[in-house]
Structure formats: C-alpha cells, structure tokens
Amino acid sequence: MGVRVPKKVFSGATLDLLFTGEIEKIDQAFRPYIYAFAKDFLDCDCESNPYCEHPERKFMKYILRLRGEKRSPKEIVKKMEEDYMIYAYPSDLVTFLDDSIRTLEVLEAMADTMGDIEKKDQIRKEKELLI
Secondary structure, three states: OOOOOOOOOOOHHHHHHHOOHHHHHOOOOOHHHHHHHHHHHOOOOOOOOOOOOHHHHHHHHHHHHHHHOOOOHHHHHHHHHHHHOOOOOHHHHHHHHHHHHHHHHHHHHHHHHOOOHHHHHHHHHHHHHHO
16 A cells, blocks of 8 residues: 555544645555545534544444445445445444444433423434334
8 A cells, every 4th residue: 555554544643644645655546435535524624623523423424324224234334345445343333333222212211201202203213223
C-alpha cells in the first residue's frame, strides 16, 4: 500500500492519515474506498471534525440500516467490505446489535413508564428491525 493503515477505522491515527498528505502514499486502487468512506462518514460541519463523534454515529446508522434490510451479520460484513474495504468480525456485529437491542429495550421501558405510548411503539418498531 505504501503506508501503514491503522486497524481501527475511527482512531486518531487513521483520521490523521486521511486528512494529511499521507493519503497520496496509499495505493491508487485503495483510494476510491477511502474517498467513499470519508464522503459518507467524515463529512461533518462541526468544529471538532473529523475528531468528533459524528463519524461513528453515521457508521452505526449505516450498520443499523443494513440490519433493517434484514441482512445477516455476515452479509453486513460483506457489504462493508464491498463499500469501504472495511472488515469486521460477524461476532462483533452480533455483539453490537445485541447491545443496541438492549438499549432500545431500556428506552422502550422508560417510554412506557412515562406513559408515552407513541414513543414506546416507535422504539418497539425500531427494535424489531434489529431482531
């Protein structure tokens, strides 16, 4: 590749690589994936960009959207590789999805306790997309 790319896609070292001249050292065959990733997840107007939390939030929404399309964890990993040449273990995605479901269950219970039936139903529907 010409340059060492860190394993964690949202690490400071990776972001430094993307926003300095180092990107020119990366093999041209790999650059379209980097540009697509930057466009889809790092495009943010906040003052802390790219070191803010927004890229990770966008990436989580991407994963949740793919799961909402009824893709399996293996299919989500394959899509991430196709789109951005990013690899994750399917078991890591299962853990992430399980944590997301547990969070939604807590939010659903809170909405129920507060008597907000509309919010409870909305959260339940979101949760069902992940199961």
